[in-house]
Amino acid sequence: MIYMKELMKGFPEGFLWGGATAANQIEGAFDEGGKGLSTSDMAAFKDPYATGKVDNFTFNVTSKELKEYLANPEKYKFPKRWGIDFYHRYKEDIALFAEMGFKVFRLSISWARIFPTGLEDEPNEEGLAFYDKVFDELAKYGIEPLVTMSHYEMPITLVQKYNGWQSRELIGLFEKYGRVLLNRYKDKVKYWITFNEMNMSLHSIYTGAGILGDLVENKMQEGYQAVHHQFVASALVVKAAREIAPNVRIGCMINQIESYAKTTKPEDQLQALKANQLNMFYPDVQARGEYPSYMTRFFADNNINIKMDKDDEKILAEGKVDFVSISYYMSHVAEAREDATDVACTFDSAIKNEHLELTEWDWPIDPTGLRISLLKLYDRYQLPLFVAENGLGAKDVLTEDKKIHDLYRIDYIRKHIIAMKEAIKDGVEVMGYTTWGCIDLISCGTSQMSKRYGFIYVDQDDEGNGSLERYRKDSFYWYKEVIASNGENLGE
Template identity: 80%
Template structure:
């Protein structure tokens, strides 16, 4: 019988998380090609009155307009927070907090500028060598995401992204280059960031221009693209085991725990179905096959996923070593006419009356994290990793260079407490990396003013500022959390 674990295990991987397209900048340096995220134009939410003015989707017409008239638009993910030139300073700050791990992603377009080259870009490879060497200097384990909401824009233009099977061998080539190059420097890998977010934005998650597909076939294209990514992920797992057997390769979803609005059986059933759609992605990657419940879902929605001979064997052979999640909020669902459209969506229009909301109207539900971890571990019985969790808020820099963010401390404290409870419940939890440990460009809105970090970066939504880094109050608080292995909160 397994012994009761009352605290965070020895060797627990505390740290923080980022993404290349939100921090690096230097979009046209070092031989990097243009990526899909480089064409996410800023839409001022304060001018439109929309808190979540998402820049997720880009159409073929918008892409053509952006390319023709770039000077008329702002593309904040092109400048990020200049991590490309300031990585040593930033990693030193992470080390000061005591990070055991630093989650970052590699820009595919920095390694293969168009994705089509026969040989990788040496300047791009050398940049990540320097980043990993700096991490090693401080004893920080890199946790590397291979595809985090960006890919070479050339693959979108040539193939309409992951709608095409042609991307599978291109990703396999990219993965093998990374594994061969960094096999002595990186142990922990994630293939695709939040793959289930394909259900929310095909452009962001799969590089697909939605206006080029039949709107009646959108769901089918979504699941076909996901199938191609499943195969690419499984092949990456296979390559990792060939090249570096000690490596750990995981999959990742945005964990969206759905609660039924009422005890009405129809609402309970809808919540179960919504959770199944969320779990579908790790079901395939952790179990190595399509779950039986999807057969009816595909039939009911006239979805036909094209599989080739050998696909099922690839999935079975490429099961991941762990399941990583991002967790920001829980959802409420009910049996209503648009229930199928809302299932799997990032945010629910039904708000939970028992939860407070963030400044961006996201419900704050720490217990939902515990529930999610318990359900996931019961389902897969392999290690879990919370690799994104954090509070986006408007931080105020005082005249003496201070940021008093007790609201962020309170948010993270409550989630850490619930992770500790989940471990006590028997969950095998590997680590926790807060999103984003340093202020960065928002994924959904391309804002800078939606801040998550323990480190304040002096830059506004339009890219103006000194880029000076300031420690927030949460910086020293998290430092103590890590030093005490989660005992001092």
Template identity: 80%
Template sequence: MNTNQGFKKGFLWGGATAANQIEGAYLEGGKGLSTSDFAAYKDPYASGTVNNFTFNVTSSELEEYTKHSESYLFPKRWGIDFYHHYKEDIALFAEMGFKCFRLSISWARIFPTGLENEPNEEGLAFYDAVFDECAKYGIEPLVTMSHYEMPIALTKKYNGWISRELVPLFEKYAKVILERYKNKVRYWITFNEMNMNLNSLYTGAGVLEDLVENSLEAAYQASHHQFLASALAVKAAKAIVPNVEIGCMINQIEAYAHTTKPEDQLQAVKSNQLNMFYPDVQARGYYPSYIYSYFAENNLTIDSKAEDIEILKNGTVDFVAISYYMSHVAEAREDASKLAGTFDSPIKNEYLELSQWDWPIDPIGLRISLLKLYDRFQKPLFVCENGLGAKDILTEDKKIHDEYRIDYMRKHIQQMREAVKEGVDLMGYTPWGCIDLISCGTSQMSKRYGFIYVDQDDTGKGSLERYRKDSFYWYKEVIASNGETV
């Protein structure tokens, strides 16, 4: 009987980042160009209303960016220069009391084109230094193998994960980093938010969407190949890393029915099924029956081989990780099938406030998600992204008073604690962008998430000085009290 009244001892409090949004040094240390290096800055307000997703790239844009890169801004190429500031940044994380730091490894820093037979030693050595710095402060790394980037050469040669050729290339990469860091990294995630392939094929799978006939079919074909690569990486991790814990991850998009009308309720069920499809495969080891019905209804054909059944069966994950930013509203309407499984619903929930980027703020939705996920999988869960993007103001005395962020996170932590009391096995909490970084969706710097302010604007100008926000001191108290003081 679970009588837990709060977060367990050893709960992994920390923060989350991604290599392509913080590292910079995009051509240093032998790194190759990645897909994220071609995410050009586009004014998200150009249309008059905020566009949260400017990260898609077409084949013609890629050609233009390659030929005339000097004419465009590519903020993910400079990040926040974590490559040269990692000691300072990790020291600040330690000051907050981090138990865990979620980061990713850039595939292109290890295999610059993805096609090399031998890895790049300079790239491997960089992450050695980062993990050693974490160890100095007793911080556990939680490492994502693939977080919205891959060598651009694999997009140009194979059109990304649409090709099965990437499966052995990723397996080679995974085995190299697992072997290299087997005594430094215990916690791993294979792919970041794989379900976001349904929102941006280029970002999630390195696929140039204008070169495929059916983008929905391409998204599921790319996902199938990533499922195989993930399963093979899990199998390798079990053989290489002592006491390894390796998980999958989705962007959790809990769908509510718009009304009590049965048709709306049914659409909510279908929307949630498409979201759960990804952990269903990775945590259970097989394709659920409902997805075959969905494929048939939408005339989708996914190429697979007989051996895939065993690969998936033998590569199930230990835990299910989620990012959680908002809930979704589903309705039986003409475009319902197109909207199912997508990140942002055009139907706004009248009971929820919106962030500055029009994202619904729904702390109870996180609790609902955790309860349903744990009921479904009976595996430990990890909230490895959650946070509020906002425009912070640096005062003349170098302070940032971000009570709005504290309020947002306080409410989400309270709901996590209630879920734990109700029996959910929760491993940890690493809120997104623990230090300000380049936005994934818009490549902005001004959409800030961190506890630490980085002096840099959307065009890359600034001193790169780091300043502690009010939320920095608040989160330090949260960690010190194991979530009791919020």
């Protein structure tokens, strides 16, 4: 007899609560431990407030800028080079995570710390040893690491020599890197993600693919070609994981942006469907092991020709992921218009939803969109899901008595946890939830410090000034209760 699944009324036992970071935004020590320069080390700080647009992505770099930055580094500020000094303070920070009760900590490994140029035959032992120490410290508190292999950075040498993922040469170099990580940490890391937010390669080709955009004629063509190379590299690493560490679980990740039709016009409804297809194209390939049929017409309509080697399709079919992870910050609005495809590929859409509040950075706040996303993704793949990023960037104020009263952050995260809980009741299998920037860090796009996400305040400003002292925010104590109650005590 076949029985229906039992209704889940709350978060499952063993749910992985925690927080998320990226090496290039927290570690610092860019020239220590044998590390080479990375693409993130070339993200020069430009005051976003001076432009009148605070969500001003400064991460794109041209070939001219790269030459200038390498020749005259003293003229510019590169905040990701100093981060928040996690490289030296990891014990202190992990102790704070443990105090909150973290079950999991998402971090990334710097490719340039393991292979300084990406071209070496042998890895940098000092870099490997650093992550050994981090994983050992996490294990001391019973915190599982969730490790991203490539989170918006690669050795800058690979940009100079190959223009990043524009070249197939990076497939073998990444597989070598992935195999080193799997062999070294197979007994310390159970959960892996190959690439962070692979769909952002089309939004920022330098950020996601290490490509100097001024050196390519057709960014859409080269962006999707770079994504194909990443697909193959990811599948090869997944296959390697089955061989090297069969007990680990390895997943893919996208920035999930649910698109709503602006009106009930059929044309707007169709555009919303197409926008969502473009967003889910990436896990479609990585979870199903093949290119979806809808991309055939999209490529034809946009004169995109994906060059594949004869074994690529076989590799994709054999390298399917175990779970799908997402970052979720906002939803979009889709409308049938001439630039509809361009709008669908952006991170922060110019079309705003009149029914939603906006953050200080004009990002729509839409907890229901998270529930919708989880339902659609689970219906589509029937694989476990992991909410690997979700959080609110805000300008926090440190009071004279060293307190941070961030009730706005608590409210934001509470609503998204409720939405996630409702999705679980709807039958979605969610593995875990890691809030973005659980400790204040350097912003990805703007390289600001003042755009803060964390439960832990770090005393540092946009110019790199400050004591780097850590202070617990009000949200620190709130999230501690959330974890202790397995999501039941949300302080409402």
